[in-house]
Amino acid sequence: MITVFIVDDHSLFRLGTRYFLENNNLPVKVLGEADSGYDLFVKLKQLKELPQMILLDILMPDMSGVEVLEKLRELYPQIKVLVLSSETAFATINKMMNIGIEGFISKAAPYHDLVGAIVSISEDVPYFGCDISRIINCVGAIKGGVTIAPTAREREVMLYAASGLSGKEIADKMNISLRTVDKHKNNIFTKFGFKTSMDMVNFAVHHGIIKL
Known part of the structure; x- marks a missing residue:
């Protein structure tokens, strides 16, 4: 409880x-x-x-x-x-x-x-x-850039998701449940207003979370 x-x-x-x-x-x-x-x-x-x-x-x-x-x-x-x-x-x-x-x-x-x-x-x-x-x-x-930032866990999820890993693979990598991975993803989409996974990838690249 x-x-x-x-x-x-x-x-x-x-x-x-x-x-x-x-x-x-x-x-x-x-x-x-x-x-x-x-x-x-x-x-x-x-x-x-x-x-x-x-x-x-x-x-x-x-x-x-x-x-x-x-x-x-x-x-x-x-x-x-x-x-x-x-x-x-x-x-x-x-x-x-x-x-x-x-x-x-x-x-x-x-x-x-x-x-x-x-x-x-x-x-x-x-x-x-x-x-x-x-x-x-x-x-x-x-104001020019004063925005909410992803937490360390959210950055990890973004990194792995943008790298093409499935939800289960991300869960295994982070040693958390698939349900928690899904919650992180939903929270990321809500927090940053993403509509698609590509929005998240573009954000991750732009903010240096992943490097191409």
Whole structure:
């Protein structure tokens, strides 16, 4: 089971998210909730078992999501963080990525995106919702190159896929499951807006991931 902890100052949102995760036969266990950053750190000290992942809002009263994230990285670097927020300004997304998050989805996203994000992140595959990726890449194009970068794992998948290896061959090379390879590929296509495998190859060549 993937253990998570929900941090959001809106009680209806917390309750709705918890109800969905606990009542749809999902591989997810909610260890608790907090309505603020202060409340989160008090409760983390009281838990017998730390959550694998925190679902974190940004706009909260006593500590912002950015401040909570900074403290989490200092005190609990092993906990993965999925940002789940209505605040989707590029500056905020970029700042949280620089501090270190495993994923970011908008509160407007459907619940199946939340499930996909939790499962992907639990398998060490970063997850950024389609709308979040579009914001990052659109602003990057306007500012001249400030774009989201592939993770080390994604670069490996790009390299092997562009070299003509099948999904199974990539899985064997990277010592991961075929399902995880597929998740990496789907995440790459979503993150960078690729339509075809050739788009990915061209990107890999242009950014020096593979050399012709």
